Amino acid sequence: MNDWWRRRPLRFRLALWYAVVGTLLLAALAAALYFYVAERMARPLDHQLRSDLSQVEQRLAVESDRRLVWNGRPLEQRAAWSTQYPWFELWNDKSELVCRFWPFTENRVQQVPSAPARGRETISVFDVAPDLRLRVLSVPYQVPGQEGKWMLRLMRVHEPVGDALGALRWIILVALPVVIALLVVGGYYITKLWLMPLDVMAAEASRITADDLGRRLPVENPGDDLGRVATIFNVTLDRLQSSFEALDRFVADASHELRTPLTTLRSVGEVGLRRARSAEEYAEIIGSMLEEAQRLQHLIDRLLELASAEAGAPDVHRTEFRVDDAVGACVNELGVLAEAKGQKIAVDLAACRITTDAVLFRQALQNLIDNAVKYSPEGSTVRVIVRELPGGEIEVSVADEGTGISPENQVHLTERFFRPDRGRGRSQGGFGLGLSLTKAYMRVLGGALRYERLQPTGSLFRLVLPKGTKPHQITMNQRAMTNVGNNAAVASFSGATPSGK
Amino acid sequence: MSPSSVETSNPPRILVVEDEAKTRESLAEGLRLESWIVKTAATGAAALQDLAGESFDLVVLDWMLPDKDGIEVLQQIRHRGMQTPVLMLTARTTLNDRVIGLDSGADDYLAKPFAFAELLARSRALLRRPMWATGRMLRCGDLQVDTRTRTAVRGGEEISLTPREVDVLEYLLRYQGQVVTREMLERDVWKQTHRATSLDNVIDVQMARLRRKVDGEAAERLIQTVRGVGYRLGKEAE
Numbered sequence: 001m002n003d004w005w006r007r008r009p010l011r012f013r014l015a016l017w018y019a020v021v022g023t024l025l026l027a028a029l030a031a032a033l034y035f036y037v038a039e040r041m042a043r044p045l046d047h048q049l050r051s052d053l054s055q056v057e058q059r060l061a062v063e064s065d066r067r068l069v070w071n072g073r074p075l076e077q078r079a080a081w082s083t084q085y086p087w088f089e090l091w092n093d094k095s096e097l098v099c100r101f102w103p104f105t106e107n108r109v110q111q112v113p114s115a116p117a118r119g120r121e122t123i124s125v126f127d128v129a130p131d132l133r134l135r136v137l138s139v140p141y142q143v144p145g146q147e148g149k150w151m152l153r154l155m156r157v158h159e160p161v162g163d164a165l166g167a168l169r170w171i172i173l174v175a176l177p178v179v180i181a182l183l184v185v186g187g188y189y190i191t192k193l194w195l196m197p198l199d200v201m202a203a204e205a206s207r208i209t210a211d212d213l214g215r216r217l218p219v220e221n222p223g224d225d226l227g228r229v230a231t232i233f234n235v236t237l238d239r240l241q242s243s244f245e246a247l248d249r250f251v252a253d254a255s256h257e258l259r260t261p262l263t264t265l266r267s268v269g270e271v272g273l274r275r276a277r278s279a280e281e282y283a284e285i286i287g288s289m290l291e292e293a294q295r296l297q298h299l300i301d302r303l304l305e306l307a308s309a310e311a312g313a314p315d316v317h318r319t320e321f322r323v324d325d326a327v328g329a330c331v332n333e334l335g336v337l338a339e340a341k342g343q344k345i346a347v348d349l350a351a352c353r354i355t356t357d358a359v360l361f362r363q364a365l366q367n368l369i370d371n372a373v374k375y376s377p378e379g380s381t382v383r384v385i386v387r388e389l390p391g392g393e394i395e396v397s398v399a400d401e402g403t404g405i406s407p408e409n410q411v412h413l414t415e416r417f418f419r420p421d422r423g424r425g426r427s428q429g430g431f432g433l434g435l436s437l438t439k440a441y442m443r444v445l446g447g448a449l450r451y452e453r454l455q456p457t458g459s460l461f462r463l464v465l466p467k468g469t470k471p472h473q474i475t476m477n478q479r480a481m482t483n484v485g486n487n488a489a490v491a492s493f494s495g496a497t498p499s500g501k
Numbered sequence: 502m503s504p505s506s507v508e509t510s511n512p513p514r515i516l517v518v519e520d521e522a523k524t525r526e527s528l529a530e531g532l533r534l535e536s537w538i539v540k541t542a543a544t545g546a547a548a549l550q551d552l553a554g555e556s557f558d559l560v561v562l563d564w565m566l567p568d569k570d571g572i573e574v575l576q577q578i579r580h581r582g583m584q585t586p587v588l589m590l591t592a593r594t595t596l597n598d599r600v601i602g603l604d605s606g607a608d609d610y611l612a613k614p615f616a617f618a619e620l621l622a623r624s625r626a627l628l629r630r631p632m633w634a635t636g637r638m639l640r641c642g643d644l645q646v647d648t649r650t651r652t653a654v655r656g657g658e659e660i661s662l663t664p665r666e667v668d669v670l671e672y673l674l675r676y677q678g679q680v681v682t683r684e685m686l687e688r689d690v691w692k693q694t695h696r697a698t699s700l701d702n703v704i705d706v707q708m709a710r711l712r713r714k715v716d717g718e719a720a721e722r723l724i725q726t727v728r729g730v731g732y733r734l735g736k737e738a739e
Contacts, residue, residue, distance in 0.1 A: 284728065286729065287727070287728025287729035288728070288729065290728070290730060293614075297614055333700070333703060336706045336707050337702060340706045340709075
């Protein structure tokens with residue numbers, strides 16, 4: 001049964017459930033209504049029966065020899081009892097009829113009332129003829145000199161009251177099934193109608209495949225339950241789609257970039273073998289090939305790291321640390337590169353703390369400082385500034401005195417393998433992945449990477465990170481950024497003019 | 502103190518388990534150049550058979566084998582009660598794999614692709630035949646570094662070095678005569694384990710400066726660049 005029930009469609013189950021519960025509730029309501037009305041309508045009659053009772057108790061007496069006395073006079077069995085006197089029966093302690101006084105003749109009555117239940121007061125109804133219904137009040141009656149109690153029963157015609165009640169009964173009997181039928185059928189169709197979007201969603205969802213992730217579920221009413229489910233499902237699809245697209249781009253970019261060092265590797269090896277050489281020359285050739293192999297390895301490591309960071313899933317271990325210390329250490333480390341080019345790195349580090357992933361933070365910053373040194377002329381100054389923003393965020397900015405990025409190139413700044421000058425970038429050992437990585441890390445950490453072109457010349461990169469973490473909102477923020485996608489990133493690369501530095 | 506003086510007379514026996522023939526043979530040859538006795542196996546079954554027949558001082562075990570997982574082989578080795586040190590090789594680098602590997606009884610773990618110099622260094626560490634010199638005073642020719650006062654003297658003259666340069670020089674001296682890769686320097690001296698952002702250019706600049714200070718005016722160059730691999734501290738003839 002349970003299994004059968006579970007296999008039914010939801011709309012069937014809902015309709016059936018409402019039908020059963022509705023029937024029970026309506027039937028209970030109708031019954032309560034019926035009995036209440038019946039009781040209220042009979043109340044005047046019962047009142048009359050009570051006054052009949054007091055009249056009989058006043059006038060009727062039973063002598064010790066069981067003779068009946070009415071108003072002090074012996075009472076004889078009479079065929080027609082006057083209608084002005086109360087109608088009554090007396091039943092003795094053996095439930096035998098002692099006497100019955102009512103105005104009906106023998107042929108009027110088809111069925112006489114049966115003996116009353118003994119010992120307690122009851123009100124009941126008897127049909128004595130098809131068109132004659134009596135309402136009777138039975139009470140125990142003490143006969144002087146007798147041990148057991150007799151029963152005294154008062155009677156009145158019930159019929160006029162019965163008419164109205166009968167009509168009510170008919171109304172209920174006819175109306176109840178109609179209402180229930182409407183409930184079942186209407187309920188089924190309304191449920192079906194309301195759950196219709198579910199069918200549409202299911203059909204649409206079944207058409208979505210990895211190759212066709214652009215489809216979305218229709219959202220008819222974003223406010224209701226189904227709309228919310230569809231919205232959430234669509235957001236999930238957005239994430240899936242961006243993951244798949246990131247993967248596609250990765251494969252396309254990587255296949256191009258990986259071929260370059262491989263080509264070098266092969267040609268160096270092949271050319272090396274074209275003629276006999278000295279041991280030194282061979283060592284040189286092998287060394288050159290090993291260099292290219294290492295370069296290939298670095299490229300693969302970075303690409304995999306980028307793919308993982310863009311999918312939003314590198315291991316993140318948040319700890320609290322001093323930003324100024326971390327930035328200072330990073331500047332120290334890369335200081336030798338600046339020194340080699342006769343550059344200076346000027347730092348202005350405000351003491352502040354942050355809770356974020358120290359490794360990813362350091363990588364992000366290292367990429368920026370490395371770029372700044374790489375693209376600045378000899379003898380220039382790179383400025384690294386740490387400050388706390390009024391909004392409670394931490395900003396790390398790296399400014400160089402290079403040529404800056406032209407506005408048309410700013411759009412491509414964080415794209416993979418972007419180099420402002422491709423030939424120069426490769427000769428300097430860059431893959432053009434540093435800013436992509438930094439941006440991906442910032443996204444993972446809930447921060448942002450911003451670019452400004454400095455006047456008269458130079459670039460300013462800023463990392464803006466939340467100071468602490470709001471554990472449950474990270475993924476949402478991250479997601480929101482992903483959804484807005486590259487447009488937002490482009491928009492934030494504004495060409496604002498910084499204060500004169 | 503020459504590194505060869507650390508070695509004992511009987512050479513260690515190594516089993517290299519690797520299915521890729523080229524890798525297997527080049528590893529074996531490289532290890533034989535160290536005068537070690539090397540046996541190779543291409544499958545997990547062959548490795549287990551070899552291990553049952555003779556004893557080894559070290560097993561270099563690839564994670565991905567054609568017949569069974571390196572982890573399975575490792576578990577069987579440990580199940581048989583063999584305590585032979587095992588160095589796992591793998592193309593996977595996620596932390597989880599690392600934990601699985603070390604949990605199943607591997608003694609160390611090396612991610613592919615790796616530098617042979619690194620494999621050698623790790624193998625020596627597992628064999629308890631350190632290739633690095635120990636002690637307070639480290640010497641090579643007329644170069645001498647006091648690791649306690651962190652001062653360096655060449656030909657009787659003190660060389661002025663930054664703390665990082667002292668670290669690098671000390672590291673090179675401890676591995677003298679051996680090739681030290683950039684990855685080793687990055688990890689052990691710069692303490693940076695993340696591979697995605699490399700410090701190669703920082704290391705190269707640092708090494709150039711160190712070389713100027715150490716070898717600048719001396720007749721004999723002690724810091725050699727091994728092209729495509731890394732650096733080596735020692736006499737040029739070596």
